[in-house]
Amino acid sequence: MLVTLLKSRRLVWREWLVSYLFLLPALSFFLLFVAYPMLKGIYISFFDFTLNKFAFVGLDNYAALFQDKYFKKSMMNTLLIVLIAVPLVIAFSLFVANTIYRKSELVRSFFRGVFYLPAVSSVVSITVVWASIYDPNFGILNYLTSFFGAEPIAWLGQPDTALYAIIAVLITTSVGQPIILYVASLGNIPASYIEAAQIDRASSGQIFRKIIWPMLMPTNLYIIVITTINTFQTFAIVQLLTAGGPLYSTSTVMYGVYEKAFMLGSFGIASAMGMILAVVIGVISIIQFKYLGSDVEY
Amino acid sequence: MTARMRKSTFAICLLLIVSLVSACSSGGTKGNTDADKATNNGAAATSGASPATEAPSAKKVSITWWNFPTYQALDGEVGKYEKEIIAAFNEKHPEITVNLEMITFEGGPEKLNVAIASNSTPDLIYDAPGRIIDWGKKGLLAPLDDMIPSEIRNDIAEAFWKQSMVGDKTYMYPINTAPFMMAVNTTIFEKIGAMELLPLDRPDRTWSFEEYKAALQAVKDKATDVIPSVFFAKSQAGDQGTRAFIANLGLTTFLNDDNSAVAINTEEAGAALDWIAQASKDKLVISGAAALAAADVNDLFLQGKVAFTINYSAVLKAQNATLKKAEFNEVLLPFPTLDGSPPKLEPYLGGMAIFDNDDADRIAASKTFIDFVANDPVYGSKNLIQTGGLSVRNSITGLYNDPEYEYSELARQFIANPPTTADGWAEVRTHWFPALQRVLLGDATGKAALDDFAEAANQSIANGKAAQK
Numbered sequence: 001m002l003v004t005l006l007k008s009r010r011l012v013w014r015e016w017l018v019s020y021l022f023l024l025p026a027l028s029f030f031l032l033f034v035a036y037p038m039l040k041g042i043y044i045s046f047f048d049f050t051l052n053k054f055a056f057v058g059l060d061n062y063a064a065l066f067q068d069k070y071f072k073k074s075m076m077n078t079l080l081i082v083l084i085a086v087p088l089v090i091a092f093s094l095f096v097a098n099t100i101y102r103k104s105e106l107v108r109s110f111f112r113g114v115f116y117l118p119a120v121s122s123v124v125s126i127t128v129v130w131a132s133i134y135d136p137n138f139g140i141l142n143y144l145t146s147f148f149g150a151e152p153i154a155w156l157g158q159p160d161t162a163l164y165a166i167i168a169v170l171i172t173t174s175v176g177q178p179i180i181l182y183v184a185s186l187g188n189i190p191a192s193y194i195e196a197a198q199i200d201r202a203s204s205g206q207i208f209r210k211i212i213w214p215m216l217m218p219t220n221l222y223i224i225v226i227t228t229i230n231t232f233q234t235f236a237i238v239q240l241l242t243a244g245g246p247l248y249s250t251s252t253v254m255y256g257v258y259e260k261a262f263m264l265g266s267f268g269i270a271s272a273m274g275m276i277l278a279v280v281i282g283v284i285s286i287i288q289f290k291y292l293g294s295d296v297e298y
Numbered sequence: 299m300t301a302r303m304r305k306s307t308f309a310i311c312l313l314l315i316v317s318l319v320s321a322c323s324s325g326g327t328k329g330n331t332d333a334d335k336a337t338n339n340g341a342a343a344t345s346g347a348s349p350a351t352e353a354p355s356a357k358k359v360s361i362t363w364w365n366f367p368t369y370q371a372l373d374g375e376v377g378k379y380e381k382e383i384i385a386a387f388n389e390k391h392p393e394i395t396v397n398l399e400m401i402t403f404e405g406g407p408e409k410l411n412v413a414i415a416s417n418s419t420p421d422l423i424y425d426a427p428g429r430i431i432d433w434g435k436k437g438l439l440a441p442l443d444d445m446i447p448s449e450i451r452n453d454i455a456e457a458f459w460k461q462s463m464v465g466d467k468t469y470m471y472p473i474n475t476a477p478f479m480m481a482v483n484t485t486i487f488e489k490i491g492a493m494e495l496l497p498l499d500r501p502d503r504t505w506s507f508e509e510y511k512a513a514l515q516a517v518k519d520k521a522t523d524v525i526p527s528v529f530f531a532k533s534q535a536g537d538q539g540t541r542a543f544i545a546n547l548g549l550t551t552f553l554n555d556d557n558s559a560v561a562i563n564t565e566e567a568g569a570a571l572d573w574i575a576q577a578s579k580d581k582l583v584i585s586g587a588a589a590l591a592a593a594d595v596n597d598l599f600l601q602g603k604v605a606f607t608i609n610y611s612a613v614l615k616a617q618n619a620t621l622k623k624a625e626f627n628e629v630l631l632p633f634p635t636l637d638g639s640p641p642k643l644e645p646y647l648g649g650m651a652i653f654d655n656d657d658a659d660r661i662a663a664s665k666t667f668i669d670f671v672a673n674d675p676v677y678g679s680k681n682l683i684q685t686g687g688l689s690v691r692n693s694i695t696g697l698y699n700d701p702e703y704e705y706s707e708l709a710r711q712f713i714a715n716p717p718t719t720a721d722g723w724a725e726v727r728t729h730w731f732p733a734l735q736r737v738l739l740g741d742a743t744g745k746a747a748l749d750d751f752a753e754a755a756n757q758s759i760a761n762g763k764a765a766q767k
Contacts, residue, residue: 019744246588246735263411
């Protein structure tokens with residue numbers, strides 16, 4: 001009996017060891033390149049860390065940020081981008097996926113490819129193309145609007161339009177993955193459910209609300225959380241198109257982090273900005289999990 | 299079971315979220331303090347071998363050189379000319395290995411900041427005073443005084459030394475220069491028959507605001523597919539152009555004589571900014587300037603789509619030679635002034651500096667390399683020509699057989715004290731382009747925007763000064 005118990009424990013121990021050995025490479029990378037920078041970032045945020053200074057300042061960096069009107073503006077811009085872009089990405093992706101998922105494989109593949117292309121293209125290349133589209137003097141957008149008698153607009157040069165111009169670019173680069181996921185999820189909904197509802201004379205709207213939407217909840221949760229996180233971290237498009245301007249109208253928190261850390265060498269303040277953003281994202285993710293994750297069956 | 303799974307999934311997701319953001323925002327590590335560095339600088343200066351006075355050591359040393367595209371690319375390959383310099387250097391100094399890393403003007407400054415913060419700086423950098431003097435003030439560089447003999451020191455104008463020194467210590471070895479100016483596409487003026495509107499019949503090419511406006515109007519009236527002139531306010535890059543343009547139209551300078559306070563917030567400079575905003579609406583100046591960068595407008599100039607650009611120099615002319623998309627003749631001009639009086643031009647000044655990496659051998663080897671780059675009998679002038687710039691040495695002239703270089707030599711008389719060595723300069727620059735944007739977008743008058751800029755910039759200068767103590 002004792003021998004059997006010892007053998008069994010040895011087996012469990014060996015299994016445990018082997019499992020962790022398999023995990024070790026990924027875990028090492030995670031600890032080195034994710035967990036360590038994260039902890040270091042938290043640590044640095046309590047220091048006045050510039051090119052020639054490293055002094056503990058407690059919560060001063062955080063206090064300074066809450067007094068900083070440009071940081072507040074950047075946070076508001078970021079929230080606005082998330083509030084506008086995330087619902088639009090979800091709605092547009094779902095609309096496209098719902099339109100194409102019952103088409104032939106060839107048509108599905110074509111549209112998936114078309115919408116996924118921006119996701120696999122370099123954001124720099126895409127942004128350069130958009131910069132030429134938005135160009136106030138030689139851009140194709142003003143050329144097209146001129147046919148309707150519109151005066152040329154500096155799309156990226158006016159605070160009223162610049163943020164929305166950025167959001168438009170962001171949406172085009174964000175819909176690829178959600179469309180692929182929605183098409184796959186829609187394909188997994190048993191046709192018999194929908195046929196049964198149709199026999200019961202359910203309308204298209206009712207079928208979508210009562211059958212399709214609930215069945216998509218796991219996908220929705222994933223897409224909404226990931227899209228929200230990615231949108232909160234909008235940086236490259238802003239840096240390349242407007243550098244946060246004009247008049248800070250397109251400055252985002254991530255652009256502020258870049259500006260403070262890499263242009264001004266204020267790494268402590270930049271880390272504090274990153275931490276505040278992480279907390280905001282964390283809180284919003286908790287809310288999303290709480291309200292969208294309740295009906296999800298894994 | 300499901301509940302536990304949910305909780306663990308939730309915890310992992312939260313950890314990933316925090317990790318993602320913090321990984322992006324972490325700045326790296328920092329070891330030495332400024333006090334340590336300052337102490338080490340002194341030690342390095344005294345222990346570093348002077349190439350001017352000592353024979354090269356046989357000890358093998360490896361140094362790293364980060365270089366912006368200072369030299370024109372050889373055969374279209376960035377860094378090829380630098381490799382040629384290193385090969386020539388190694389014929390004389392085989393004991394010194396020079397590891398070259400090319401950095402870009404776009405990403406290089408950020409890369410340098412990260413390198414400084416993480417104690418992984420190169421040994422050598424070829425850059426301008428704006429950054430170098432800031433590093434010098436922060437005690438990050440090795441002084442170079444022991445490698446500058448009196449005949450060289452006396453051969454370089456005091457204005458250049460002023461930009462290369464902090465107090466009585468030299469941190470940048472000045473090599474090449476050229477005054478920043480504007481440029482005109484004269485082919486457009488030839489086509490519209492308006493060459494007489496340009497000040498090219500005057501040897502010093504000085505001209506007034508009214509003459510400039512007349513030239514712009516002629517382009518607008520007669521060359522309808524061409525934008526008369528440009529302005530830009532998207533970001534910091536090329537801001538010397540906007541600074542000098544407005545300062546000259548306002549008969550002032552950007553900062554005061556000792557770079558301790560803003561001087562550009564005059565009524566005249568404010569009026570000049572107001573004029574730019576109005577001229578943009580009147581199609582005399584490019585529209586959408588608030589979202590245009592210096593590189594954007596220079597691209598348009600190189601495409602032959604604009605008549606004047608306001609951020610040019612002999613160096614940029616040489617560097618842009620292969621980037622021209624249209625056949626046209628470009629001529630350098632000084633900025634117009636309100637009354638036609640001689641302008642005040644900011645100089646481009648390039649030179650080399652050594653990061654103090656606490657290694658006397660590497661500092662000494664770096665000095666030997668700088669001496670070769672600047673003063674080698676063969677490569678000294680060859681290197682200068684490859685930069686497209688003029689020598690800072692008074693005794694070295696006539697490097698080029700080109701009228702624009704001859705004019706650049708002449709325009710050196712207009713060079714004024716540049717603001718780039720002011721305390722807190724990096725932060726001062728961040729206030730400038732938003733001030734321009736406010737005027738361009740009708741958010742403030744020129745004077746109000748300049749006054750607000752002055753208040754913010756003066757505070758940055760004070761902060762920068764305080765940080766030195």
